[in-house]
Amino acid sequence: MELREIGEFGLINRIRKLMAASDPGLIQGIGDDVAVIDLGRKVLLVTTDILIERIHFDRSWIDPYRLGKKALTVNLSDIASMGGTPRYFLISLGLPKNLPLSFISSFYRGLKEGAKRFHVDLIGGDTSLSQKIVINICLLGEGKKGRVLFRKGARVGDDLFVSGTLGDAALGLKILQKEGLAGRPMGLIKKHLSPCPRIQLGQAIAGHRLATAMIDISDGLLIDTTHLLEESHVGARVWEDRIPLSRLYQKWVHSYSKDLYRIALTGGEDYELLFTAPPETRKEISTLALSSKIPITWIGKILPQKEGFRIIRKDGKDYSPSRMGFEHFR
Numbered sequence: 091m092e093l094r095e096i097g098e099f100g101l102i103n104r105i106r107k108l109m110a111a112s113d114p115g116l117i118q119g120i121g122d123d124v125a126v127i128d129l130g131r132k133v134l135l136v137t138t139d140i141l142i143e144r145i146h147f148d149r150s151w152i153d154p155y156r157l158g159k160k161a162l163t164v165n166l167s168d169i170a171s172m173g174g175t176p177r178y179f180l181i182s183l184g185l186p187k188n189l190p191l192s193f194i195s196s197f198y199r200g201l202k203e204g205a206k207r208f209h210v211d212l213i214g215g216d217t218s219l220s221q222k223i224v225i226n227i228c229l230l231g232e233g234k235k236g237r238v239l240f241r242k243g244a245r246v247g248d249d250l251f252v253s254g255t256l257g258d259a260a261l262g263l264k265i266l267q268k269e270g271l272a273g274r275p276m277g278l279i280k281k282h283l284s285p286c287p288r289i290q291l292g293q294a295i296a297g298h299r300l301a302t303a304m305i306d307i308s309d310g311l312l313i314d315t316t317h318l319l320e321e322s323h324v325g326a327r328v329w330e331d332r333i334p335l336s337r338l339y340q341k342w343v344h345s346y347s348k349d350l351y352r353i354a355l356t357g358g359e360d361y362e363l364l365f366t367a368p369p370e371t372r373k374e375i376s377t378l379a380l381s382s383k384i385p386i387t388w389i390g391k392i393l394p395q396k397e398g399f400r401i402i403r404k405d406g407k408d409y410s411p412s413r414m415g416f417e418h419f420r
């Protein structure tokens with residue numbers, strides 16, 4: 091049997107069973123956006139993400155400055171999804187011999203800019219020779235005990251919300267793949283190259299105890315919703331015509347897809363927050379959207395697990411999403 095047959099998520103499930111952890115201080119191990127460790131009144135949050143050249147990025151599209159910032163952002167977004175505060179990070183780099191030193195200095199300038207903006211300090215890492223550029227960051231953060239949000243926790247009857255707009259980054263990537271950096275519009279390309287982690291919004295959602303579960307959207311709405319549903323042991327329905335789309339997305343998507351919603355449903359790297367909350371918090375959530383100036387859209391409803399996960403089309407017909415989004419090895 092080969093890896094391609096079980097895919098990335100099948101592999102993670104096997105590792106999770108094989109390595110089952112037993113430490114009583116471990117509040118959350120494998121299976122969420124970050125690991126959560128009990129420190130008394132506080133919790134320690136730990137997450138790691140890898141970026142590999144020609145899998146996650148292409149040097150002809152992304153300059154080293156933006157790459158540095160983005161490497162940090164993908165990790166910050168996982169802390170955001172718990173409602174936590176990022177604090178320290180380590181970075182390990184695999185680098186080819188012929189890499190210009192100017193690449194590394196620009197990369198670290200981008201990293202420093204991101205670190206300054208989100209108040210995190212670099213505290214170490216590792217460096218090795220490699221054929222392709224490999225970037226691995228491990229980010230540590232903290233949260234208040236009882237205020238952290240997990241993928242598990244969604245309850246039947248909850249509403250499903252998403253921040254921002256979806257599909258912009260994936261459409262930006264398609265434009266880059268077809269037309270390179272000369273492609274248009276730059277607004278969509280930038281969403282792919284320079285995503286923004288929703289740290290403050292995540293903290294507000296968790297801090298006000300508005301939500302029951304939360305995840306960040308890195309692999310695509312359908313896949314990441316599925317992760318939240320599986321961990322919470324519930325089902326859901328999502329109304330396709332409620333998916334928030336930006337004006338740029340609506341204007342340009344038709345050159346890349348016949349279906350208006352497909353890229354928004356399956357495309358990754360928006361780094362928006364997806365969360366569930368009981369209907370009585372709707373008003374507070376609208377107030378939060380207004381004060382944070384980030385749109386928050388009610389896109390679906392949590393149902394019993396036996397109802398599965400279904401997408402309702404505008405014409406009222408529904409379907410169960412099959413080819414859902416990005417998964418490594420598939």
Ligand code: ADP
Nearest residue numbers: 102105119120121122123124125139168308309
């Ligand atoms: P995210 O997209 O939020 O970064 P992933 O889908 O990468 O989350 O990971 C899901 C869970 O699986 C996380 O708890 C992560 O730490 C864990 N995980 C991923 N890869 C491995 C691995 N090779 N070994 C152990 N745990 C892993």
Ligand code: MG
Nearest residue numbers: 123168306308
């Ligand atoms: Mg995540």
